[in-house]
Amino acid sequence: xxxxxxxxxxxxxxxxxxxxxxxxxxxxxxxxxxxxxxxxxxxxxxxxxxxxxxxxxxxxxxxxxxxxxxxxxxxxxxxxxxxxxxxxxxxxxxxxxxxxxxxxxxxxxxxxxxxxxxxxxxxxxxxxxxxxxx
Numbered sequence: 672x673x674x675x676x677x678x679x680x681x682x683x684x685x686x687x688x689x690x691x692x693x694x695x696x697x698x699x700x701x702x703x704x705x706x707x708x709x710x711x712x713x714x715x716x717x718x719x720x721x722x723x724x725x726x727x728x729x730x731x732x733x734x735x736x737x738x739x740x741x742x743x744x745x746x747x748x749x750x751x752x753x754x755x756x757x758x759x760x761x762x763x764x765x766x767x768x769x770x771x772x773x774x775x776x777x778x779x780x781x782x783x784x785x786x787x788x789x790x791x792x793x794x795x796x797x798x799x800x801x802x803x804x805x
Contacts, residue, residue, distance in 0.1 A: 679722050679801060685758050687804070688715055691796035696789045708759040712743040713786065714793040715759050719745045721794060726756060728780075731772030735763055739770060746774060 679687075688711075694702040697710030708715075716728045726745040733742045744757035760767075782790070 681756070683801065683804070684719065684722055684797070687797045687800040688718060688758050688793070690800050691793055693792075693796075696793040696796075698789075706762055708762040710762075711793075712757075712759040712762070714790045716743040716745050717790045718794050718797050719756055719758070723747060723756070725749075727777075728775045729755075729772045730775050732770040733763055733767050734770050735767045743775075 689707065692707050692711045692715075694700045696714050698713065699710065701710035703709045720726050720728060723745070726747040729744050729746045731742050731744070733740045740763070742759075742763075744755060744759070747754045747756060
């Protein structure tokens, strides 16, 4: 999918993100074999917003069947439709559902130094990947 004003196709961005996820970009450096998206949702949502500036970051609650987990993804309004962009959903078990969500205010995110570092690491890796795979 190509969104007006974007610099990269969604499939290219997804590929770059997945190739760039490492424990040092995950929340609390969490790591689980076979689940590379685990803990990557927040920095991923920031990188998506960089390439798709009209996309907003969404904060939500996901019911996994066992617990409620905080999760971040993007939402984009285009041609009268609302499109959810979530490249890290696969971290949740099958049958997981969204309980609630809200759009985050870009001006009041209040990210701390460790979070900013994770975002920058992921963003730089994605840029590097995309430049090598044009």
